[in-house]
Amino acid sequence: MAENNNFPKSWKKSSKPHKFCPGCGQSLALKNLGFVIDELQIADKTVYACDIGCSLLTWDMFEIDTIQTHHGRVVPTMVGFKLAKPSAITIAFMGDGGGYAIGAQHLINAAMRDDPITAILINNANYAMTGGQMAPTTLVGQKATTAPNGRDWQKVGKPIHGPEMLAEIAQEGSYIARTISTDIADCKTKIRKALQNQIDGRGFSFIEIISMCPVNWHTDALQSLDFSEKEMTKVYPLGEFKCPQKLA
Amino acid sequence: MPAKIIIAGEGGQGVQTIAKILTKAAKKSGKNVSYLPSFGVEQRGGVSLAYIQVSSRPIPYPRFSKADFVVTLSSRSCETIKNFISDNSLVIYDSAEIYEKDINELKAEIKRFVAVPAKNIASEKLSTKVANIIILGVLSAQLKDISFQDFQDTVLMELAAKIKIKPELKELNNSALQMGAEFAQNYESSDHLTGKSPDETVRSFENDKVKWTRFPEYCKGCSLCILSCPVKAITFAKDLNFLGTPMPIVDMEKCIGCGKCMQICPDGAINVEKK
Ligand SMILES: Cc1ncc(C[n+]2csc(CCOP(=O)(O)OP(=O)(O)O)c2C)c(N)n1
Ligand code: SF4
Ligand code: SF4
Ligand code: SF4
Numbered sequence: 001m002a003e004n005n006n007f008p009k010s011w012k013k014s015s016k017p018h019k020f021c022p023g024c025g026q027s028l029a030l031k032n033l034g035f036v037i038d039e040l041q042i043a044d045k046t047v048y049a050c051d052i053g054c055s056l057l058t059w060d061m062f063e064i065d066t067i068q069t070h071h072g073r074v075v076p077t078m079v080g081f082k083l084a085k086p087s088a089i090t091i092a093f094m095g096d097g098g099g100y101a102i103g104a105q106h107l108i109n110a111a112m113r114d115d116p117i118t119a120i121l122i123n124n125a126n127y128a129m130t131g132g133q134m135a136p137t138t139l140v141g142q143k144a145t146t147a148p149n150g151r152d153w154q155k156v157g158k159p160i161h162g163p164e165m166l167a168e169i170a171q172e173g174s175y176i177a178r179t180i181s182t183d184i185a186d187c188k189t190k191i192r193k194a195l196q197n198q199i200d201g202r203g204f205s206f207i208e209i210i211s212m213c214p215v216n217w218h219t220d221a222l223q224s225l226d227f228s229e230k231e232m233t234k235v236y237p238l239g240e241f242k243c244p245q246k247l248a
Numbered sequence: 249m250p251a252k253i254i255i256a257g258e259g260g261q262g263v264q265t266i267a268k269i270l271t272k273a274a275k276k277s278g279k280n281v282s283y284l285p286s287f288g289v290e291q292r293g294g295v296s297l298a299y300i301q302v303s304s305r306p307i308p309y310p311r312f313s314k315a316d317f318v319v320t321l322s323s324r325s326c327e328t329i330k331n332f333i334s335d336n337s338l339v340i341y342d343s344a345e346i347y348e349k350d351i352n353e354l355k356a357e358i359k360r361f362v363a364v365p366a367k368n369i370a371s372e373k374l375s376t377k378v379a380n381i382i383i384l385g386v387l388s389a390q391l392k393d394i395s396f397q398d399f400q401d402t403v404l405m406e407l408a409a410k411i412k413i414k415p416e417l418k419e420l421n422n423s424a425l426q427m428g429a430e431f432a433q434n435y436e437s438s439d440h441l442t443g444k445s446p447d448e449t450v451r452s453f454e455n456d457k458v459k460w461t462r463f464p465e466y467c468k469g470c471s472l473c474i475l476s477c478p479v480k481a482i483t484f485a486k487d488l489n490f491l492g493t494p495m496p497i498v499d500m501e502k503c504i505g506c507g508k509c510m511q512i513c514p515d516g517a518i519n520v521e522k523k
Binding site: 003004005006007008011016017018019020021022023024025027028031182184214220221222225 | 288294461463465466468469470471472474475490491493510511512513514515516517518519521
């Protein structure tokens, strides 16, 4: 049988096909993450935490010690782990509902304290696992099950800009960026930097990854690509909002 | 006699549809009935389970650990239903959908079974969409406490909205139910657990510079590879992936080996290698 080089070595083979929907951008982000973990050869010292939301579908994604927590608690859990075992590489993986709303306090305080972990947040502009409710990241005018006429910013406020906000409170030595899962090169580069920053022992690292959710957006593949690459990046520009000189 | 029934299959195979029909038919026949649907946490593509009990007496608790009737519609759900099989269970499975190798993994557990090639009967005589109703027909022949008339009426009631849009569905579903029941009545038991033979899907395609390989066991048919190919070398083929949706195929006269399709595939279902 032909060898499959399209499978990160850090992915657990026996749990594949993974549990994400067809065409899910979140699973593409996780493939990119898997390849970067391979490249950096850190699988054996990495600890991975997934949140509640579709991210929990990764409880058996990697051949890596994994823990699952509730809404945003991936952050303090990984901070605790890092304190107890500073040689570990800790990854906190969460959704935008968990990280920016229900458990937002954790992300903010970790950035403020400059906790030396790597946090990765998926921005799919909705609460996906529960069926497409409005999230802090839902675009103005975008329909959601709890905003059937589209998000009305005068009633519920404007979309949250996570990396920009965290960059304001984070200390020097933090790495904070936004990427998109379908730009493979950009996504991998930023994941690599966010992990390297932790490996170098510099400080807090955070990336937001824009990702398609075709099921809750009710879009086909082309529309999903268009919405995430054109509409979402207009509101959520890709870029690095804080980058230590050594990583630039 | 109370009957405990478990039905398992892939999301989209119609497990919960036949579970609902069975539940309502039992009620119509004056029985007590409990129905507990259970899906994975996935939005799509997980195993879908239905726990049903039918009894003349009150039903205290909707769950159970061993079932009298164990119904499985897909290879992946065979693993799920394993623990529900006892020596008295009758296992009903779609032998045109489940691989022989997978059903034989349960050889030690299965004492009595009905192997019904529902998917083939459906696609040859009716429409692939009614394979689940054929299975329901087989089940109806075992559940003597519920009248066949009640099954027939409930099928039409439950699908009324769809029949309104597509009137031919009425006859299709009615025939499917009857074919299932007749299949069960004429069924001769055997010792051999038959099933689908392994697919002979072509996996690799080559030109003088590139080897392009697809993995039907991982592909989910999302079509991102098709959209990402700069020379439009990929299209959907007739053959199917593990979810039963179309799988991409490549035209090696066009492929330049850029690897874009491989990179974008969220499931790692394409491998591109330069020679
Ligand atoms: C305190 C609390 N409130 C609500 C829920 C229900 N819940 C489970 S997953 C989820 C949505 C998570 O959305 P997000 O973080 O955006 O992740 P996604 O599913 O989009 O990947 C919610 C609201 C919960 N588990 N706990
Ligand atoms: S619901 Fe959306 S985010 Fe969740 S797995 Fe499906 S496509 Fe991905
Ligand atoms: S991108 Fe991957 S999963 Fe999607 S259709 Fe192509 S091969 Fe299948
Ligand atoms: S390798 Fe490039 S050219 Fe070949 S099929 Fe894939 S995307 Fe198209």
